[in-house]
Amino acid sequence: MERFLALELASTIRHDGSGGIADDLLTLRGTALWIEKQSELLAGRTPGGGVLVDERFRSEVIGLRQAVRALFARAVSPAPPSPADARRLMPADEALAHINKVAARVPVILRMEWPPGEAPKARLMATETDPHVRLLAALARAAIDFLTGPQREQLHACTAPRCIRYFLKSHGRQEWCKPSCGNRARAARHYRRRQTAPGGGSGPS
Numbered sequence: 001m002e003r004f005l006a007l008e009l010a011s012t013i014r015h016d017g018s019g020g021i022a023d024d025l026l027t028l029r030g031t032a033l034w035i036e037k038q039s040e041l042l043a044g045r046t047p048g049g050g051v052l053v054d055e056r057f058r059s060e061v062i063g064l065r066q067a068v069r070a071l072f073a074r075a076v077s078p079a080p081p082s083p084a085d086a087r088r089l090m091p092a093d094e095a096l097a098h099i100n101k102v103a104a105r106v107p108v109i110l111r112m113e114w115p116p117g118e119a120p121k122a123r124l125m126a127t128e129t130d131p132h133v134r135l136l137a138a139l140a141r142a143a144i145d146f147l148t149g150p151q152r153e154q155l156h157a158c159t160a161p162r163c164i165r166y167f168l169k170s171h172g173r174q175e176w177c178k179p180s181c182g183n184r185a186r187a188a189r190h191y192r193r194r195q196t197a198p199g200g201g202s203g204p205s
């Protein structure tokens with residue numbers, strides 16, 4: 001499955017495997033590791049890696065994530081958003097303005113690259129040299145690309161108990177982000193049915 005920066009950013013808030021919520025961007029080290037892991041996705045968007053993560057940069061990435069998650073909530077509506085932050089979402093107009101503002105911090109020029117033997121590629125070149133600003137703007141542009149692209153219609157918040165993930169549906173009837181979520185959801189459904197209908201026999205599985 002293709003990976004998208006905006007989805008990766010939103011997914012830094014995740015289930016910790018034991019009933020709580022983990023945040024990959026909680027610390028400077030965690031944030032640096034996350035940026036490092038995105039190097040392939042970032043490569044087409046901003047030159048050079050290796051930014052030094054400081055507290056200010058970390059909080060700016062988190063600000064962008066808040067805006068992205070607010071717009072993910074809008075994208076999946078009227079279905080419910082991820083329960084992780086459903087009750088403290090940034091207003092959608094504020095989220096839009098924020099992403100646009102961060103993207104605008106780096107003017108970009110469009111270049112064509114056509115190495116022999118390969119397909120030509122359009123590449124956006126940043127005209128700003130501050131690596132922090134460049135990276136933040138690249139993340140904001142990725143959010144714009146994602147939300148204005150065809151992926152938006154496949155975006156879905158997993159409805160399995162305790163799951164907080166946004167994911168891309170690969171087929172129309174897919175309800176859960178992964179098979180283990182489907183198993184948990186079916187088990188919970190089965191349990192509820194047994195609770196409401198005592199004596200109901202369990203059929204062959």
Ligand SMILES: [Zn+2]
Nearest residue numbers: 158163177181
């Ligand atoms: Zn799930």
